[in-house]
Amino acid sequence: MHLSEKAAIVGIGQSEFSKNIGRSERSIALEAIGLALEDAGVTADEVDGLVRFDLESSTEVEIAYNLGIPNLRFFAEAGYGGGGGCATLALAAMAVETGRADVVVCWRARNRGSGGRPWAGTRMQVGGDQQFYIPFGLVRPVDQIAMLAARHMFEFGTTVEQFGAVAVACRKHAQRNPRAMMRAPMTLEDHRNSRTISEPLRKLDCCLETDGALAVVITSAGRARDLRQPSVAILAAVQGSGPEHVVMANYHKEPFLETPSFYAARELWRQSGVGPDDIDCAQFYDAFTPLVTISLEEYGFCKPGEGGPFSENGRLEWPDGQLPTNTSGGGLSEAYVHGFNLILEGVRQARGTSTSQVEDAELCLVTSGGGVPTSAAVLART
Amino acid sequence: MEIPLPLPDDDTRPFWEGCRRRELLMQRCAACGRFRFTPRHLCPSCRSQRCEWVPVSGRGTVYSRVICHPPVLPAFAPRAPYAVVLVELEEDATLRMLGNVLDCPPEEIEIGMPVQVDFQQLTDEITLPQWRRAS
Numbered sequence: 093m094h095l096s097e098k099a100a101i102v103g104i105g106q107s108e109f110s111k112n113i114g115r116s117e118r119s120i121a122l123e124a125i126g127l128a129l130e131d132a133g134v135t136a137d138e139v140d141g142l143v144r145f146d147l148e149s150s151t152e153v154e155i156a157y158n159l160g161i162p163n164l165r166f167f168a169e170a171g172y173g174g175g176g177g178c179a180t181l182a183l184a185a186m187a188v189e190t191g192r193a194d195v196v197v198c199w200r201a202r203n204r205g206s207g208g209r210p211w212a213g214t215r216m217q218v219g220g221d222q223q224f225y226i227p228f229g230l231v232r233p234v235d236q237i238a239m240l241a242a243r244h245m246f247e248f249g250t251t252v253e254q255f256g257a258v259a260v261a262c263r264k265h266a267q268r269n270p271r272a273m274m275r276a277p278m279t280l281e282d283h284r285n286s287r288t289i290s291e292p293l294r295k296l297d298c299c300l301e302t303d304g305a306l307a308v309v310i311t312s313a314g315r316a317r318d319l320r321q322p323s324v325a326i327l328a329a330v331q332g333s334g335p336e337h338v339v340m341a342n343y344h345k346e347p348f349l350e351t352p353s354f355y356a357a358r359e360l361w362r363q364s365g366v367g368p369d370d371i372d373c374a375q376f377y378d379a380f381t382p383l384v385t386i387s388l389e390e391y392g393f394c395k396p397g398e399g400g401p402f403s404e405n406g407r408l409e410w411p412d413g414q415l416p417t418n419t420s421g422g423g424l425s426e427a428y429v430h431g432f433n434l435i436l437e438g439v440r441q442a443r444g445t446s447t448s449q450v451e452d453a454e455l456c457l458v459t460s461g462g463g464v465p466t467s468a469a470v471l472a473r474t
Numbered sequence: 475m476e477i478p479l480p481l482p483d484d485d486t487r488p489f490w491e492g493c494r495r496r497e498l499l500m501q502r503c504a505a506c507g508r509f510r511f512t513p514r515h516l517c518p519s520c521r522s523q524r525c526e527w528v529p530v531s532g533r534g535t536v537y538s539r540v541i542c543h544p545p546v547l548p549a550f551a552p553r554a555p556y557a558v559v560l561v562e563l564e565e566d567a568t569l570r571m572l573g574n575v576l577d578c579p580p581e582e583i584e585i586g587m588p589v590q591v592d593f594q595q596l597t598d599e600i601t602l603p604q605w606r607r608a609s
Contacts, residue, residue: 214547216478223480224512225572227602229550230558235540239560243538246585288555291541336518336568343560343570344511348537 095472099185100316100323103132103309104436109273109427112206113303118150120305121201122158128307133320134195139309141166141193143180145200145430147173155199166193172339174379174461175352177431178469182329184310194311200432201305209301225341234298234380236340237463238290241382244349245292247397252292254400255381256283258417259296259424261408262378266421268410269447273300274425297381299423306432308439313474322474324442327455328364329469332356339464352466353390353459360457361392364470368392371470372453373416373441375434378423383462384408388415391457391468410448419448431460438471477549479600486513488527493601496593499527500569509566530565532591533608537562537570541580557583561605575605 105127107113107120129136136159142152152167166187170176180198187193211232218226230236244250260280266272278296286295316323332355336345342352361367368391376384376391385399393415394402408417420426420437427433438458440446446453459468482490492499501513505522516523539559546554557580563569575583576592590608595601 211547214478216476217481218478219481219483221512223482223486225558226478227480228558228572228574229477229542229546229553229556230540230572231547231550232542235542235558238540239538239558242540242585243560246538288541288543290543291555293540338512341572343538343572344568346567348570 095325095327095474096313097189098313098325098327099188099310100313100325100474101308101439101471102311102316102319102321102323103128103134104307104439105129105131106306106433106436107304109271109302109304110205111301111303113203117201117203117305118154120303121150121155121199121307124201124305124307125155125159125197125199128197128309131321132309134309136161138195139197140164141184141187141196143167143183143196143198144169145176145180146171148201150201166196170467172461172464172466174377174430175464175466177377177435177460177467178329178458179331179460179467181308181310181326181435181469182331182467185326185329188310188312194315196310197307198310199305199307200430202429203303204428205301205303221338221341230341232290233340234290234293237380237382238293239343240349240386240463242292244382244385247349248400250385250400252284253280254403255293255297255385256280257403258378258381258384258408259283262418262422262424264409265419265448266425269420269426272421272426273302274421293380293382299379299428300425302427302429304427304429306429306436308435322443324439325472325474327366327470327472328360329467330356330359330363331465331467332359333465337465342463349386351386351390351462352464353387353462353468356459356466356468357391360468360470366455366470371415371455371457373419373450374457375418375422375438375459377431377434377459377462378418379428379462381424384417386462387459391459410450416448416450419446419450434458438469442471442473475549475552479596485515489513490600492527493593493603494599496601498530498532498591498603500530500563500565501525502528509569511569511571530563534561534563534589536560536583536585536587536589538585539583555580559583559605561589571603573603573605575607577606
């Protein structure tokens, strides 16, 4: 399919990012969606598709009820927490490209800053996969990812400083972004000295706790040409899980360190017709720094095991790094809204409006959740 | 404080019943002979429903480990900081089990350390497979 036939992102909108926004998730979802429609220059009357995260507290119907959408003819949801981000784009693009919908809105609204930690609600009896890890105290997402990080360090000699380099790059970009929650300078030493949460991971390896909502508007390439903003084509948006996956405790298959990103990457490059060498900047899902390390390898920017060294020497940093990464500050320093802010930053890069704009950026990689069935997209300037 | 307990289901009950008898049982496909853990209904290689539960040696090595520092679930707070290990059984590389090493301070647990299964009874129904340092 030619670029001129691809579905495009034509509007973006968001609430502020805050530790405690003081309003319901539905209220901030409607704010973000309203702003995205205004940005695109389309009205709610024209929306006929909605795609949400399955963890979203508002249903598609509740959103349509509030917005006065006359008729939803496409509605869907993407699963697996942060893994669902680019999957919402994949579903919307499929709907638009096959004529199932004309204008689709995807969103994520989450009061994770004020709403408490999901793991704190762990039940006293755990079934399913959880019965094999929760009773031993492997409860928090940080513990589950630290298990991968510790093995990565053992096998490849990856260091604390190499994880720290990811956090420092994100913070440098956040300092240039007025929307970002964390803008104080950070050094590798600050990272090393931050308290241990789940050894080998420290506080500054972990994403922020944020209240916030974001939305995008997706339509056909033809319609996009008549709208207000420079349209950003979804060159490809894909999902992947890999074999014998166990969500968040994907420890029971070989190779151990291979994550769903490996499979999403393979599909993404196949469907997009481009490869890692063509990418101008990357927005990697960064709930925890080692997920970026592993993504660098699995999306093919370096060889397996070399994600640590690749992160060093400013390679991830705007403006001179080889691969400017998480140019808004990412989940580590801008905001953590299940990675949906990475999608908006990918759009801004392709529009040329990032606060850390990569010169002549044409192709931006965006990835979603690590350690879970995941998704990814290549966004293209048109 | 009581910790969250496993809730056995039809596919996992033989594993937990084995633990209650202080026996470490692994699920093996009765058609193609492939081991699998965690337990599930079908063999992912040959899709057979037929399986057998086989006693294994209980010998393994620490494949990875984390040390959990506060804030943790209140039930685990009294033991924090505590280590959680992933143990690879000697029978098969994909037989990896989470657990705790009962006789070793967290910082002394290293990847590659040999361990031997032990059992920790929590209730009449539930006994956890746990680990001790082996030589």
